[in-house]
Amino acid sequence: MIANKLPRLSQPARMRSLADDLLLWSPLPLLLAAAAWRWQNTLAALLVGVAGFFLLTVFAWQRARRFDRQWLIRQLDAQRADMEDSTDLLFAEDARLNPLQRLQRARLQQRLAEHRTPDLRPAWSSSRIAASWIAGALAVATLVFWPARQSTTVLAPSAENLPVVAGVPRLVGQRLRITPPAYTGLPARDEASLDAKAPQGSHLRWTLHFEPQPIAADLAFHDGTRAALTRDGEDWSVARSLDKSVLYRVSPSGAEHQPAPPLHRLDAISDAPPQVKVLVPERSLSLVTPGQRNWALSFEVSDDYGVAANAQLRITLAQGEGENITFRERTLDLRGTGTGKLKRFSPQLDLAALGFSTGDDLIAQLTVADNRAPRPQTVRSPSLILRWPSDLGAESTGLEGMVKKVMPAYFRSQRQIIIDAEALLKEQRKLDTERFAARSDAIGVDQRILRLRYGQFLGEEAEGGARPPPTNDAETHDDDHAQTQAEAATQDEHDHAPASEEAKPAFGADADVLVEFGHTHDHAEAATLLDPETRATLKQALDQMWQSELHLRQGHPRQALPYAYKALGFIKQVQQATRIFLARVGPELPPIDEARRMTGDRAGLARRELPLAAKNTGIDAAPAEVWRALADSPHAAKTTELPLDALERWLRANEARVSDPLAFVSAIDAVRRDPSCIECRRDLRGLLWTVLPRPPANVLRRSDEGADGRRYLEALGQETRP
Known part of the structure; x- marks a missing residue:
């Protein structure tokens, strides 16, 4: 029992110390709260008071923790001589004591049980507490009742x-x-x-x-x-x-x-976004020069308040050609030089380190921000391209037309046909014969569609585009072939209009025979957009596509693959074509009927009357009404009724149409405050003029040019409208 009561002997001392410190220092947070109330407001005083008492409680509790076990041992040894300076034995573990120490501890416990424990609480700091409260009360009273200071602000x-x-x-x-x-x-x-x-x-x-x-x-x-x-x-x-x-x-x-x-x-x-100016290079597209190892760039960035010290340069490397184009991106951190409002970023790019080689494009773009807080404004510079062109072959010359350097964008699907055919061969063991032949035929249809599409660039006929003349020795086609011809007609992309049943051609007419059974592709400029070398290469690709399509439609994709690969090789050569020739096409005006010139015959000519625009009513009624009411007149100052409320409602609904809505609100308020103010009315009327719809232009009536002109006009008026 004595061992359990000993640790609690220091608890009264701790509580006495806590209360004593709180009473001693409480005037301090009260004084701070009064100062906050005097110079700020009640809410600030409340927050300061609560925070002050919280900190004071933490401080007092920390001071009370000094009354621990060691303090208790010292106090018992000092105030009770019968403890014989052995109070620490009462708190020791029994396993660590020898028999003599256990005997001594038993004697001490018996003495504590027989005699009353002395009061170990520290004395109250009465004088200090009283002085603290008196000083705090005087300070608080001074803050509360001191006369308000006179304003010394110069206004x-x-x-x-x-x-x-x-x-x-x-x-x-x-x-x-x-x-x-x-x-x-x-x-x-x-x-x-x-x-x-x-x-x-x-x-x-x-x-x-x-x-x-x-x-x-x-x-x-x-x-x-x-x-x-x-x-x-x-x-x-x-x-x-x-x-x-x-x-x-x-x-x-x-x-x-x-x-x-x-x-x-x-x-x-508003804070304007940064302005980026490209200093080097002068053009957005540059070509690699022989022996070039570095690419020098220089950007100048300006801002009205300040440019961020760092920027990011995004570098994109485009490699490959055709379908095999890959992109690699990386970002470099740059540090600018110059003043806060004008900085220059001048990176040097190592082409070898970036993996730049023949046929590649290197694209650089600077991203920079200003120093606006908390959300900076970020802008990007124009993209700069460094191109390393591939080896160029011989170029054709002597052809009629304008030349435009461009890479054809049509030749992209032959590789997919090869991929589909190889995938079908890998699955051949899992498919039955009929299913395998059907899928091979479907790939053959794709090959045919691609061949027809490429054939248009050579001016070739599309299957199903025109029919041969009817003869009695024509071969009979089965249903499957007829269906194939229908599919070919669907894929024909020459945009030939279908024949109309109502306008059936007459038998034996030369022009009608050409329209019904012909298909004009013999115009030199309409037949091709490619130079002769490229056309010859494309013709070889079409020949290989024919063979590939033949074997695919027969269900033999393995035999079609060599031809498909050869067709792809020729298409790759076509991709290297550097010129496309565009035909010189002039305006095609309708022919002039020479027989009707200078005769005055207007038969069959429609009247060219321009439609009148519908009158705009209602949408701008309020501005127009106020504008008319504000007209300068000798009696304008006496006008009291102005539809200003309707004008305000119109302004709220049409703020996007007004360049400066606040100027309108201010002008309306000035007129409302003083309706007789001529200058205020004039200002509002001038603003309203900018939002009124413009009246349609009026055509001046020309002179009738005398009696002959009047007779001519009267004759025109008597004509029957078509």
Whole structure:
């Protein structure tokens, strides 16, 4: 029992120490709370008080932890002589004590049970507590009851020019302090006017003075929000962040029945994104020069407030040709040189390290940001291309036409046919004979479609595009062949119009025979877009496609593969063609009927009357009505009824059509405040003119040119409309 009670002997001492420290130092957080209330507000005082007492409790508890076991041993040895400086034996483990120490501990326990334990709690710090509370009370009373300081702020006189009415508060002094965002590097400034322009995100603080003092005051913004002013001595102040351009007015309480104060305007200047200029190279597409090992780039970046010190250069390496084009991207971190608002980034790219070789394209693009916080604006430069062209073959010359260097984009599907055929051969053991032949035939159809598509570039006929003349010795085709011919007609991409049943050609007419059974492809410029060498290579590819299609349609893909590979090889050669010849096509005007020239015969000519545009009614009725009502006249100042409410509703619904909506709101408010103000009405009318629809242009009536002209016009009017 004695062993269990010993650790609890220090608990009263800890509680006494905790209470003593709390009483001794409590005036300090109270004093801090009073100071926060005096210089800030009640909420700040409450937060400071709660935080102060929390910290004081933590401090007092840490001090109370000094009353531990060692302190208890020292106190028992000092205050009780019968402990014989052996109190530490009471807390020792029994296994570590020898028989003599156990005997001594038993004697000490018996003495503790027979005699009352002394009071070990420390004494109260009464004098210190009293002095602390007296000093704290005096300090708090000084803060609370000290007279409010007189305003020493220098304010500019108000420019609202409101009439002086006894007992009605009016603005007499004003100051607007503008603190731009830190990233702009602009200093804070004071404005004497309540109208200002500042960077977007600036911190604004108004300091206003009224005579007489109102009960309350606020700033009323045009979007319906309000910011309450806080009284600070003889002045009133409020702070707000400038996120967008706004209109506002100062509204003190007690002046509701007086003329409304004028609107003030705050313009938020948006941060422009950085501007990137490419200095080197001068052109976006560059060709590798012989012996070139490096690619020098140089970018100049400017910003209105500052450019980030680092930028990223994205490098894309395009390798291969045709279907085998691969892309590899990497990003390099660059550090610019120059001033904060103008930096230059000049990287040197090692072509060998990037794996740049013949036939490749190297694309570089700079990504840079400004120093706007918290969301920087990021822009990208134009893409710069360094091209290492492949070896160029002999170029054809002497052909009619314009030459345009371009890589044909049509030859892309022969490799897929080879892939499908090889995949079919791998699955041959798993498929039955009929299924294998059907899939081989389907691949053959794809080969045929591809062949027909390539044949168009040589001016060849598409199967099914035209029929041979009817003869009595024509071969009879079975249904399957007829179906194949129908499919070929579907794939013919020459856009031949189908024959109409109503306009059936007459038998024996030369022109009708050509239309029905012919297929014109003999025009030199319409038949081809390729030079002769490329056409010859493509013709060899078509011949191999014929053989590949033959074996695929017969169900022998293994025999078709060699021809398909040869066709692919020829197509690869066609891909290296560097010129496509475009025909010189002039305008094709309808022929002129010479027999009707200078006769005045207008038979069969339709009237060329232009349709009149529908009148726009209703959408701009409000601006037009107010514009007419604001017309300058001797009686304009006496006009009292203006549809300004309808104009405001129209403005809210059509803000996108107005270049400066705030100017409209300000002009409408000025006219509403003083309807007799000629200058205000003129300003609003000028703004309305910019949104009114333009009237259609009127055509001046020309002269009738005398009696002959009148007779001619009368004759035209008597004509029967077609």
